Structures are given as structure tokens and as C-alpha cells.
Amino acid sequence: MLEQFKVPADDQIRVPEQSLRRTVTAIFEKMGETPEDAATGADVLVTTDLRGVETHGVSNLMRAYVDRYASGGMKAQPDWRIVRESPATVTVDADTGLATILGPKMMGMAIDKAREVGIGIVTVHNAGHSGAIGHHAMLAAREDMVGVTMTAGGAAILPTFGAEPRLGTNPIAIAAPARNEAPFLFDVATSAIAGNKTVLARRVGATVEPDWITDLDGNPITDGRPMPGLGEYYMLPLGGTRENGSHKGYGFAMMAEILATLLSGSIPGMLDTARGSSHYFAAYNISAFTDVDQFKDTMDDVLRTLRTTKPAPGFDRVLYPGLSEHEEEQERRANGIPLHREVVEWFQHITAELSLPALETL
Amino acid sequence: MLEQFKVPADDQIRVPEQSLRRTVTAIFEKMGETPEDAATGADVLVTTDLRGVETHGVSNLMRAYVDRYASGGMKAQPDWRIVRESPATVTVDADTGLATILGPKMMGMAIDKAREVGIGIVTVHNAGHSGAIGHHAMLAAREDMVGVTMTAGGAAILPTFGAEPRLGTNPIAIAAPARNEAPFLFDVATSAIAGNKTVLARRVGATVEPDWITDLDGNPITDGRPMPGLGEYYMLPLGGTRENGSHKGYGFAMMAEILATLLSGSIPGMLDTARGSSHYFAAYNISAFTDVDQFKDTMDDVLRTLRTTKPAPGFDRVLYPGLSEHEEEQERRANGIPLHREVVEWFQHITAELSLPALETL
Numbered sequence: 259m260l261e262q263f264k265v266p267a268d269d270q271i272r273v274p275e276q277s278l279r280r281t282v283t284a285i286f287e288k289m290g291e292t293p294e295d296a297a298t299g300a301d302v303l304v305t306t307d308l309r310g311v312e313t314h315g316v317s318n319l320m321r322a323y324v325d326r327y328a329s330g331g332m333k334a335q336p337d338w339r340i341v342r343e344s345p346a347t348v349t350v351d352a353d354t355g356l357a358t359i360l361g362p363k364m365m366g367m368a369i370d371k372a373r374e375v376g377i378g379i380v381t382v383h384n385a386g387h388s389g390a391i392g393h394h395a396m397l398a399a400r401e402d403m404v405g406v407t408m409t410a411g412g413a414a415i416l417p418t419f420g421a422e423p424r425l426g427t428n429p430i431a432i433a434a435p436a437r438n439e440a441p442f443l444f445d446v447a448t449s450a451i452a453g454n455k456t457v458l459a460r461r462v463g464a465t466v467e468p469d470w471i472t473d474l475d476g477n478p479i480t481d482g483r484p485m486p487g488l489g490e491y492y493m494l495p496l497g498g499t500r501e502n503g504s505h506k507g508y509g510f511a512m513m514a515e516i517l518a519t520l521l522s523g524s525i526p527g528m529l530d531t532a533r534g535s536s537h538y539f540a541a542y543n544i545s546a547f548t549d550v551d552q553f554k555d556t557m558d559d560v561l562r563t564l565r566t567t568k569p570a571p572g573f574d575r576v577l578y579p580g581l582s583e584h585e586e587e588q589e590r591r592a593n594g595i596p597l598h599r600e601v602v603e604w605f606q607h608i609t610a611e612l613s614l615p616a617l618e619t620l
Numbered sequence: 621m622l623e624q625f626k627v628p629a630d631d632q633i634r635v636p637e638q639s640l641r642r643t644v645t646a647i648f649e650k651m652g653e654t655p656e657d658a659a660t661g662a663d664v665l666v667t668t669d670l671r672g673v674e675t676h677g678v679s680n681l682m683r684a685y686v687d688r689y690a691s692g693g694m695k696a697q698p699d700w701r702i703v704r705e706s707p708a709t710v711t712v713d714a715d716t717g718l719a720t721i722l723g724p725k726m727m728g729m730a731i732d733k734a735r736e737v738g739i740g741i742v743t744v745h746n747a748g749h750s751g752a753i754g755h756h757a758m759l760a761a762r763e764d765m766v767g768v769t770m771t772a773g774g775a776a777i778l779p780t781f782g783a784e785p786r787l788g789t790n791p792i793a794i795a796a797p798a799r800n801e802a803p804f805l806f807d808v809a810t811s812a813i814a815g816n817k818t819v820l821a822r823r824v825g826a827t828v829e830p831d832w833i834t835d836l837d838g839n840p841i842t843d844g845r846p847m848p849g850l851g852e853y854y855m856l857p858l859g860g861t862r863e864n865g866s867h868k869g870y871g872f873a874m875m876a877e878i879l880a881t882l883l884s885g886s887i888p889g890m891l892d893t894a895r896g897s898s899h900y901f902a903a904y905n906i907s908a909f910t911d912v913d914q915f916k917d918t919m920d921d922v923l924r925t926l927r928t929t930k931p932a933p934g935f936d937r938v939l940y941p942g943l944s945e946h947e948e949e950q951e952r953r954a955n956g957i958p959l960h961r962e963v964v965e966w967f968q969h970i971t972a973e974l975s976l977p978a979l980e981t982l
């Protein structure tokens with residue numbers, strides 16, 4: 259994550275992992291989820307915070323979820339059902355359930371299919387937010403599979419050359435196991451910046467890099483101003499400008515739209531903004547394709563080669579997707595998760611309102 | 621394609637589609653391919669030229685292939701074989717065969733699997749170049765499936781923050797059918813520009829946009845100079861800089877490396893530059909997931925919505941992936957394919973050398 263998005267040291271309050279898990283689980287239970295599902299939801303969010311991916315941890319998502327449960331836009335204990343199935347595929351109607359909690363179940367079905375026939379794909383429509391989709395991809399990697407996840411929903415991103423928003427921030431993730439190196443986990447929005455980063459940017463006062471967003475006429479904003487308020491801008495696809503490859507970001511967003519939304523029998527946000535999100539979960543059983551030990555050894559060689567690559571002038575080292583998040587996880591497990599004081603205030607407020615014990619901080 | 625890459629009008633010689641097909645098929649036969657395989661190879665290349673994707677048509681590829689056949693680096697009529705198989709997957713050793721010709725066979729196997737179990741994935745290693753991988757993805761779309769293809773090979777791209785090349789230009793493509801709209805076909809390199817565009821750029825004298833390539837120390841080139849010669853630069857991932865999302869281009873390149881190379885049991889170019897390319901072919905049987913008619917109707921709605929989106933200031937219209945290529949195809953079928961005169965000269969030279977009839981031009 260770029261430095262400008264991080265919580266300033268003066269605004270940090272450290273919270274122990276277990277304390278955050280307890281409070282988030284308790285809030286999910288108050289929202290009507292079962293204890294088991296509540297713990298799953300807390301695991302997805304807190305693991306993401308441990309990895310330093312604050313956009314998709316508790317700070318942005320917990321309060322958004324609480325609002326959605328309260329407004330009736332999202333159902334606790336949804337009556338999700340399989341609407342079509344084949345040996346390698348499952349299509350699910352999520353009954354407006356939160357995909358943060360359903361995600362591990364959906365990836366579990368994909369993993370079961372992959373064990374049987376080599377690959378399993380589960381598409382899900384009529385669902386709520388999924389948390390960090392890389393979390394679900396990692397569940398496959400732990401089973402000696404490659405996991406791929408995608409999400410599509412809403413319409414906040416301009417297509418290349420366009421002035422009307424048509425696409426969601428539509429993230430794509432892939433996770434693959436290694437032997438001794440930290441696992442590979444790539445998880446990105448196909449927009450120039452993730453939607454939740456705009457929320458972070460407003461919280462920490464970060465400025466906007468050129469060609470991340472436009473004004474409401476579709477003119478790119480290039481002057482380094484602070485992040486405008488919601489509704490005052492549109493977002494650009496990865497690449498920003500045509501010369502820099504925004505048509506590629508646009509195309510990858512459409513890939514998620516096709517594989518998650520259309521293949522689950524739903525309709526994209528550009529046609530109906532009231533639709534819920536759609537999600538895609540794929541598990542590739544490595545042993546169906548090749549030798550698992552050889553795959554993991556090669557992954558180790560690849561990841562070691564990447565992280566020991568000579569850095570370009572001005573840079574300290576080369577990372578690979580998942581490496582700095584793995585390092586952050588070790589540090590945060592030991593020293594607690596640094597939340598913005600404004601986020602801790604929200605927790606103290608909501609736990610009081612729900613008659614729950616207050617969040618314990620360090 | 622950006623204007624700067626197009627063949628200047630003064631250098632264009634128009635060649636009828638059928639004439640180009642005849643000559644390219646005859647050359648493939650002289651290289652040792654069977655008449656049927658030669659016609660397949662010609663179809664992949666000439667269809668790509670018809671669509672205006674000159675990077676992956678005859679101008680760059682035919683002479684590269686002739687060189688590879690001649691040097692023994694690529695085998696005509698390869699003895700390719702299945703090394704592992706499951707109900708949804710096939711892993712193939714291509715015996716150094718040209719994937720331009722093998723591609724339709726491999727996608728054909730993926731389509732057969734998808735008809736049986738809902739999805740089919742074929743991974744291929746020890747292969748030659750694949751032509752435009754979007755061509756193979758389109759074969760699935762014609763069967764009411766979604767086609768996804770990827771390729772990985774070589775090491776010409778720097779990872780973000782790095783000064784040593786580690787990744788191929790690793791393209792990713794997806795094709796999906798519509799009912800009345802031109803089909804969706806997205807096919808892009810995960811590098812800032814495609815490798816074959818650097819060849820085009822040198823031929824037509826195009827300049828380099830900022831953050832497409834670096835000098836040999838890893839410093840980005842931002843001064844709009846002409847494309848340097850091979851070996852005088854490294855390429856950057858899609859995004860160019862970290863702020864503009866180069867870590868996302870890098871990650872998508874790794875996605876292709878994992879799904880094509882590692883899942884086919886091979887070793888990436890960064891570990892062994894002498895390895896052939898690896899390829900990935902996926903077919904999603906739409907009817908396994910949802911209703912095919914509904915899928916196509918929704919695709920029509922989506923594609924029409926995209927192409928009728930209000931343009932941003934300074935732009936004429938909004939495209940979607942595959943639209944301008946579809947329009948170009950109608951024009952070129954009618955009026956011939958505009959080749960650079962230098963490319964026509966090469967054809968006249970090679971047909972003379974191989975005792976073939978000369979290429980007929982308009």
C-alpha cells in the first residue's frame with residue numbers, strides 16, 4: 259500500500275488480534291449471524307487487517323456492514339440456494355447474504371469439485387460484499403490448489419474515453435502455494451485505485467495521484483488535490499489514460515463482470531444499480547495438472563528470484579504479491595493492529611449501543 | 621491500437637484476404653506442416669490481420685516463424701502428447717510445436733471437456749508462439765462458451781521496483797458471445813506495451829510513451845524518444861509506475877505465469893530462458909451456469925450500453941474490447957489488408973526463395 263494511505267503514527271491505537279476478533283464476532287452475532295458464521299466473518303476481516311490491507315479490514319467494512327444489516331439491504335442467515343450445478347460448476351443465489359461470510363463456503367464447494375474433476379468454479383449472485391477476495395483465494399492455496407476469485411458490482415468506474423460510470427471496481431485475486439516462501443497472493447481492484455482506498459484517503463487526508471479519478475464531466479484530475487467527497491468524482495480504470503493502458507484495466511473489469519455477474523445469471527450494475535454483487539470462486543487442483551511437490555518447489559524458486567531481483571535506482575527491494583502482507587502479519591500478530599483513533603471511537607460507540615463489552619486496546 | 625503504431629498511408633500496399641491466406645498456407649506447408657495445419661496457421665494469422673491487430677498478424681510473425689523453423693527451435697508436425705488428464709483438465713507437452721497451429725486443437729479439447737463437466741482447462745508447455753491468443757478464446761465463444769486464454773514465456777519485463785527482467789509480456793484474453801452486438805474479445809499483454817508493438821514501433825518510427833520501457837539500469841524512459849533497438853531497453857508492466865498501478869500489471873503477468881507455466885508442469889522464463897512458451901486454454905460452458913439466451917441478451921444490453929456511453933471531452937466515442945476490430949474486419953474483407961511495403965518485399969523474397977507463386981497485391 260502506498261505510504262499516503264497508511265494511518266499516521268499519531269492517530270494509531272494498537273488493538274490485539276484476539277480482542278478485535280472477539281468484538282467483531284460479537285457484533286456479527288448481534289446482527290443475527292450464527293456464532294459459527296460470525297466467527298468466519300471476523301476471521302476474514304481481522305486476517306485482512308493483520309496483513310495490513312486496511313482498505314478491507316474492520317475500519318471500512320464493519321460499519322458499512324452494520325449499516326447494511328440495519329437497512330435491510332443484507333440478510334443475516336440468508337437462505338442461499340444452488341440454482342444450477344454440473345460436475346465442475348455451481349451457480350448460487352445468495353439471498354442477499356454477506357459474501358464475506360458465504361465466501362469460505364463457496365470456495366469450499368469449488369475445492370470439493372476440484373478434488374473430484376480437477377477444477378471447480380462457483381458463481382454467486384444476489385450477494386453482499388465479499389471482504390478481501392484474496393482471503394477466499396487463499397483457502398484453495400491451503401489445500402494445494404490455485405485459488406482465483408473475482409467480484410463485480412455497482413457502476414463507479416468510467417470506461418476508457420467515457421464520461422458515464424459503467425463498471426464496478428471489480429477486483430481479481432489469485433493465490434498459489436509455495437513450500438518455504440510466503441505464499442503468492444495477488445488481490446487488486448481493476449480500477450486505478452480501490453473504492454475502499456478512496457474512503458481511507460479521506461480518513462487520513464491523502465492526495466489524489468494523476469489519472470486516478472475524473473471530475474463529473476470525465477476530465478482526469480491531475481493536480482494532486484485531496485480526495486473529493488463521495489458523489490463528486492468518477493473513477494478511472496487501472497492505467498488511467500489510454501496511453502498508459504486504461505483500456506486494459508477496463509477489459510479486466512469486464513472479465514470480472516462476465517465471469518462473476520453474467521455467468522451467475524445476473525445483470526451488471528451498469529444495467530441495474532440496485533442489484534447485489536456477484537462473485538466468482540475457482541479452485542484448480544494442482545495434482546490434476548502436474549506434480550504438487552514440483553509445483554511448490556518451482557514456486558519457491560520463482561518467489562525467491564523475484565524478491566532477490568536487483569532493485570531499480572531509488573528503490574530498496576523488489577516485492578512479490580503477498581510478501582509485504584506476510585511480513586506485516588508477523589509484526590501485527592506480535593504487536594497488535596494499528597487502528598485509526600476515529601475507528602476505535604466508532605467501535606466504542608457501537609459496542610455501547612449493542613450492550614457489548616468495549617473493544618480492548620493496548 | 622494507438623495511431624502511432626499504424627502503417628503510414630504512403631507505405632501501405634493492400635493485399636486481398638484470399639491471396640494472403642494462399643501465400644501464408646503455402647509457406648507453412650513448405651515449412652513441413654500438413655495442408656490442414658498450414659491452413660489453420662494461416663487462418664489464425666490472417667484473421668488477426670483482418671481485425672487490424674497487426675502486431676500479431678503476418679507482418680511480425682510469419683518471418684519470425686520461418687526463422688524458428690529454419691533454426692530447429694520449432695518443430696513442424698510435432699509429436700505433442702497428453703501427460704496428465706482429469707475429467708475437467710488436460711496437460712500437454714507440445715514437443716516444441718507452434719501453438720498458433722496447436723491452439724485451436726487445445727481449445728477444442730477444452731471445449732469438449734466443458735461440454736461434459738461444465739468447464740475445461742488445457743495447459744500446454746514446451747510450445748512455440750501462439751499467435752493472437754484471443755483467436756483461440758473466440759473459438760469457445762462460437763460454441764456458446766466463454767473462452768479464456770493466457771500465455772507465458774521469456775523474461776523481458778521488470779517487476780515493479782526491479783532492474784532485472786523477470787516476466788514475459790504474458791498476455792491474457794477473454795471472449796464471450798453476444799446475440800446481435802459484435803462479440804466481446806479482450807486480448808492484451810500484461811506489459812505496458814506488447815512485445816510485438818516494439819517491433820511495429822521500430823518499423824513505423826513510432827515514439828515511446830512515458831513509463832513504457834526503461835534503460836538497462838531500470839530508469840524509466842519518459843522523454844518521447846523513438847523505440848530503441850532490441851537489447852537496449854527493458855519493458856515495464858502495465859501501469860508503468862507503482863503510483864499508476866504497475867504492481868497490478870506485474871501481478872497479472874504472474875497470474876499467466878502460474879496458470880500457464882506452473883500448472884503445465886514447466887519452469888518460467890525467469891528461471892530458464894531456453895524454455896519454450898506455456899499456454900492456458902479455458903472454456904466455460906455457459907449452459908452449465910445459466911440460461912444461454914439470457915446470457916446473450918444481457919451481453920447485448922451490456923455492449924450496447926458501453927458503446928453508447930457519453931464520451932469524455934476530447935473523445936469521439938466509447939469502444940468495448942472487440943468492437944473496433946470487428947469494424948476493421950468488415951472494411952478489410954472488402955478492401956484488402958494494408959501491409960507495410962517492407963513486409964510485402966519480405967513476402968516476395970521468401971516466396972521466390974521457396975519457389976512459390978508471388979503474393980498477389982491490389
